[in-house]
Amino acid sequence: MSRRTPLVTVMVNAAYKAARDLIRDFGEVENLQVSQKGPADFVSAADHRAEKTLVAELGRARPRFGFLLEEGGAIAGEDSSNRWVVDPLDGTTNFLHGLPHFAISIGLERDGKPYAGVIYDPVRDELFWAENGAGAFLNNQRLRVSARRALPTALLATALPFVARPRCPNHGAIVHRLAGETSGVRRSGSAALDLAYVAAGRIDGFWGYALAPWDLAAGVAIVREAGGIVTDVTGGPDAMASGDVLVTNGHLHGLLREALARRDD
Numbered sequence: 001m002s003r004r005t006p007l008v009t010v011m012v013n014a015a016y017k018a019a020r021d022l023i024r025d026f027g028e029v030e031n032l033q034v035s036q037k038g039p040a041d042f043v044s045a046a047d048h049r050a051e052k053t054l055v056a057e058l059g060r061a062r063p064r065f066g067f068l069l070e071e072g073g074a075i076a077g078e079d080s081s082n083r084w085v086v087d088p089l090d091g092t093t094n095f096l097h098g099l100p101h102f103a104i105s106i107g108l109e110r111d112g113k114p115y116a117g118v119i120y121d122p123v124r125d126e127l128f129w130a131e132n133g134a135g136a137f138l139n140n141q142r143l144r145v146s147a148r149r150a151l152p153t154a155l156l157a158t159a160l161p162f163v164a165r166p167r168c169p170n171h172g173a174i175v176h177r178l179a180g181e182t183s184g185v186r187r188s189g190s191a192a193l194d195l196a197y198v199a200a201g202r203i204d205g206f207w208g209y210a211l212a213p214w215d216l217a218a219g220v221a222i223v224r225e226a227g228g229i230v231t232d233v234t235g236g237p238d239a240m241a242s243g244d245v246l247v248t249n250g251h252l253h254g255l256l257r258e259a260l261a262r263r264d265d
């Protein structure tokens, strides 16, 4: 059983409050699909509204902490050790198209390192959370990464870059190759949920390039508490700084690092 700490309770309450508006707005998006104007402006407003709610709730509970916000940027706090890293809506494109796969992601960095995380999927009412040393949970159930050790049985996920990235010119070829060597490669459109799913053992490994701190902060804390490993794609420790990440159940880390390094030409 889980015992949520006061810190996690603050994060969960903020996520639940922002989710109420998001879910209502998501219902509205379906109606807007058929309108001339389309839902893009509406979704951007929903995104900003969710962020405003999160800042208000987190700021009220911990007034000295700083913020790194996807929409609002960095806000320094009096307490320089603690910083919220927030993505109010991860999976915007899914949301915009009425595809019910998106999440609110709230990470807490302590002294520059991921310390706690909450990822809330309001459609499925799945709350993934963790705090350093306290374990990782889905709602009230303890999370553990999968035990798979061989690529042919592994299910992977990736985040396709929106534009060709010089850091990974052959991403498409790697996806193609790994799709043939594993049980498959998914592209869900929500990196936060991809990390949560590695923690839950639903996915065995995830990699992506040029991801932002707010895509990763909460998920990194959750995966590590669930027994998984997060590095950059070369196996180095600087995953958050580069945004080029490899996230696995641990057993597959070496195999996947090698697979990503292999050239296809």
Ligand code: IPD
Binding pocket: 087, 089, 090, 091, 092, 093, 159, 160, 161, 188, 189, 190, 191, 192, 210, 211, 215
């Ligand atoms: C995006 C999602 C997506 C990833 C992109 C992110 P957003 O976040 O996490 O899975 O591939 O790189 O930007 O824009 O929906 O918050």
Ligand code: CA
Binding pocket: 087, 089, 090, 091, 214, 215
């Ligand atoms: Ca995001």
Ligand code: CA
Binding pocket: 070, 087, 088, 089, 090, 091, 092
């Ligand atoms: Ca976002």
